[in-house]
Amino acid sequence: MGYRVAVVGATGNVGREMLNILEEVEFPVDEIHAIASRKSIGVEVSFGDRILKCKDVEQFDFSTVDLVLMSVSGTFSKEWAPKIGAAGPIVIDNSSAWRMDPDVPLVVPEVNPDDVEWADRRNIIANPNCSTAQLVVALKPLHDRARIKRVVVSTYQSVSGAGKEGMDELWDQTKGIFVLGPSEPKKFPKQIAFNVIPFIGAFNDDGYTDEEAKMWNETHKMIDPEIALTVTCVRVPVMVGHSESVNIEFHEPLDEDEARDLLRNSPGLIVIDQRNDKGYITPKEAQGEFPVFVSRIRRDPTVEHGLNLWVVADNLRKGAALNAVQIAQLLDERGLIGDR
Template identity: 85%
Template sequence: MGYRVAVVGATGNVGREMLNILEEVKFPVEKIHAIASRKSIGQLVSFGDQNIACEDVEQFDFSKVDVVLMSVSGSFSKEWSPKIGAAGPIVIDNSSAWRMDPDVPLIVPEVNPDDVEWANRKNIIANPNCSTAQLVVALKPLHDRAKIKRVVVATYQSVSGAGKEGMDELWDQTKGVFVLGAPEPKKFPKQIAFNVIPFIGAFRDDGYTDEEAKMWDETHKMIDPAIKLTVTCVRVPVMVGHSEAVNIEFESPLDEDEAREILREAPGLIVIDKREPTGYITPKEAQGEFPVFVSRIRNDPTVENGLSMWVVADNLRKGAALNAVQIAELLHQRGLIRQKAIA
């Protein structure tokens, strides 16, 4: 017997990817519901070989489903996730709304799977920021071995992290450059085609952005609040796939060879690290893939016990939809999904 599953925000990039991955991993689905806003009622989305018509979130009875995957704005989730959780199903939310709530577990299954055990406090589980998700998968096994003191990260984040509007803007500007000139930016503050933008989110008083703050706050919650972490988030003209240049300082010695072996054995990771012109991963190769990829692992001689590495993942998958489905799989494996009797 499978579960009755609803995907809220089913017409967006991540919502569609959630539907694709549920089918791809053969999650036990008895009945699937695609839920969207009123303007999308009746719009068809794919689930395997089925076409499903979107239903209205305002009219849908959430008490008849077991699991709800949410890919919506933070404000929408703030309003709806508690209502849905109170109706019975477990909510796995991809927005930033609940990540730092002390009564809501923030989970990457390879990093802190045991935290699902207290999801019943609010019946909500939070998915981390896309850049954090891939970072913590790479950091956790190294932290377990040598204890991380400090991390310096520069991200190279694709436009799909800003949704379909971001992808459309890169596409339109790229075409425009070769014809009549790039159209004025709308989604991003400056031209993204043939450019990079060292600003994602909104500035805080300390000069960092909220996107950068999410990465250290979420890493502290999932791994260790003692880790010192500083971040510069950069938007780059790549459609799908986030990359990160990561520099780590450990409390005890850990050389590149041992780090490479630890990462090779760690769940959810693939190491591609040959010292030749094509011996590393790029976001193009990571697109459509499940794992987090690590390359360019090397000692940093400028600090005691230092390493540098390159971390890449498909942000629509491990950074969002895949992680949400993996959380659902974890709940299933531990018998934590309360199924309703079918009327």
């Protein structure tokens, strides 16, 4: 016996990846429904060897399913997630709409699995921002051992974080520069091909962007509100895979060898850290993979207890679709999804 599952936003990058991963990990599914907006009715998406035709979210009866994985805009989720949750299924939402709601657990299974136990307050569980997800997987075992005092993060975020339009723009601009001449940016505020853009999201009054604020707010909610965290988010001309340069200051001593061993033995992490010209991970190598990868582990001699890390993950997988499916697996293991 399996579950009745719906994927809302099934035609997007993350929605399609959710369907792929559900099949890949053999999540127990009896029925699967692809749901999208009215304009996408009938659009075909794949689930293993099966082809699903998208159904209209406004006409679908959500009381007929046990679990909903949702990858839609925050505005759409604000309207629909409570309606769907009230109909009975648990909603695992990938948008930013519910992450900081005190009645909605924000979950990365390797970091705070017990928080799924109070999902019944709204029948909604939030997925974190893609950059936050990989960061907290790396920070949690180190914080448990030596208590993190301060973190400085610079992100190098791929264009797939901005959806298919972002990927198309990088591709078109790259071709255009060599063949047709540069084109005007549409999805991004400046040219992304052969460039980096130190701006993601929208500016807040303090000069930080909402993407940067998400990272510290979500880390505080999932790990510890006492951690001082400052972030600069940068869009780079990479198709898939987010990278992060992470500088950590601890309250207690932690040398690089012990940190390396801690990370090697922690769930969801792979350490690739050799001191030669190929002994580290890049986003290209992380593409399509499940784990968070850590490289360049080294002491920071400018503070009493400091380390530097390089953290990389596939943002469509661990940063979004995979984390949602892992939450579903966690709910399954704990018997928290409706009736089998």
